[in-house]
Amino acid sequence: MTKRLCVPSNFRHDMISYVHDNCGHYAAQSLFHTLAARYYCKSMFADAVEYCKTCDVCQRTKINYGHRYAPLHPLSVPDEVGTRFSMDHKVLTHTTAAGNTAVLVIVECFSGFPHLIPVPDQTADTTARAIVQHIVPLWGFNFCYTATKPLHFLSALFAHVNVMLVIHQGLQS
């Protein structure tokens, strides 16, 4: 059993300050272990954490990795079934006997109902055909898609869908 010096409360700040400032500005965990090997006081860990949080040198020089990522903005839950779908392609390792190279995965966001549609390629035209043949008859055409596809792909996709469903864009001035 090691003997540790029990530090009165009016000297705690000086003790933590001395060790932290003279030992390379340890982070709270390392500071606590260094202190705990030599000294004892009841709230040492909390005091070490608090001191590291408020140390002026640490705040100016240490990189806070906790703030390096942009916050996530999850999509809201749709209000009803069949109004929002998410979509992506799963590329197959080899071409099937029917000539398909990928599976178009379309998931209805409210229920999580998946549609797995084998497709010969990943073009906007083929994807539009699959949507018109497999999704529109089941769910209607009042829907929106979320996909990780580039904007020009989605633009071409909806142009193809509109042509197949004979939907024309109306402009009002």
Ligand SMILES: [Zn+2]
């Ligand atoms: Zn510091």
